[in-house]
Amino acid sequence: MKFNQFVIIGLGRFGSSIGRELMQLGYEVLGVDRDEEKVEEMSGVLTHAVVADATEENVLRSVGARNFDCGVVAIGDDIQASILATILLKELGVKKVVAKAVSELHGRVLERIGVDRIIYPERDMGIRVAHQLVSPNLLDYIELSKQYTIAELNVPDCLSGKSLSEVNPRGRFGCSIVAINKPKGIIIAPTASDVLAERDVMVVIGTNQQIESFQHSIG
Numbered sequence: 438m439k440f441n442q443f444v445i446i447g448l449g450r451f452g453s454s455i456g457r458e459l460m461q462l463g464y465e466v467l468g469v470d471r472d473e474e475k476v477e478e479m480s481g482v483l484t485h486a487v488v489a490d491a492t493e494e495n496v497l498r499s500v501g502a503r504n505f506d507c508g509v510v511a512i513g514d515d516i517q518a519s520i521l522a523t524i525l526l527k528e529l530g531v532k533k534v535v536a537k538a539v540s541e542l543h544g545r546v547l548e549r550i551g552v553d554r555i556i557y558p559e560r561d562m563g564i565r566v567a568h569q570l571v572s573p574n575l576l577d578y579i580e581l582s583k584q585y586t587i588a589e590l591n592v593p594d595c596l597s598g599k600s601l602s603e604v605n606p607r608g609r610f611g612c613s614i615v616a617i618n619k620p621k622g623i624i625i626a627p628t629a630s631d632v633l634a635e636r637d638v639m640v641v642i643g644t645n646q647q648i649e650s651f652q653h654s655i656g
């Protein structure tokens with residue numbers, strides 16, 4: 438399902454960042470915050486920004502929250518407010534509700550009340566940064582499952598000028614390169630004769646173990 442209209446509850450750092458980006462991407466965004474200053478700050482950025490307490494049902498009704506396809510509850514510190522706002526959005530019939538959790542317990546409660554997606558920004562960014570710190574060539578990664586990952590790796594000096602058959606990632610480690618992103622363009626499904634260069638980015642798929650071994654060999 439494609440969403441066009443978003444309502445964001447809480448315009449702190451997290452909520453306002455989502456809002457700015459959605460606007461950049463060309464979507465309509467209503468921002469709600471009980472703090473007048475936050476609303477003023479975002480009023481020039483978002484389609485609409487209103488001062489309101491999102492824990493009051495009549496307030497959410499009056500701003501027309503039910504007309505939105507997707508709601509983001511970006512309240513952290515006030516867990517009670519986060520939970521109430523989430524329940525209200527669900528009850529009003531917002532199709533997809535995404536909420537930020539500040540702790541495991543907060544997340545469990547949100548799960549119970551049927552949030553479609555729970556985000557732990559600090560925890561998840563911390564995990565990501567830790568991975569990047571121990572693997573200097575790692576730019577980003579997606580966990581496909583507990584076992585499998587797709588990773589974006591910088592091509593280091595030691596691989597520059599080598600073909601995939603020389604580097605032999607599949608033969609040595611079992612992982613495959615699904616794309617090589619070069620300054621001039623991207624090679625999808627590269628083959629044995631494709632050559633790596635410094636400043637290229639390899640997109641590698643494999644088990645966590647395979648990718649780790651490959652990274653160690655080039656790190």
Ligand code: ATP
Nearest residue numbers: 447448449450451470471472490491513514515518
């Ligand atoms: P961030 O880390 O994103 O800056 P935070 O995790 O510190 O935010 P809070 O500061 O608790 O979270 O909340 C984010 C925003 O949500 C604040 O601007 C706050 O005014 C707003 N907010 C909190 N409770 C409500 C509420 N009941 N109705 C509307 N807005 C609310």
Ligand code: ATP
Nearest residue numbers: 601602605606607608612613614615626627628629
């Ligand atoms: P494989 O069955 O492993 O692809 P192959 O005998 O078919 O081996 P080639 O496809 O010619 O041989 O590739 C030779 C070697 O080059 C492979 O063993 C592999 O290590 C490496 N290679 C080629 N393409 C890739 C790729 N996209 N990702 C990772 N390694 C590759």
Ligand code: CA
Nearest residue numbers: 449450513514
């Ligand atoms: Ca915070």
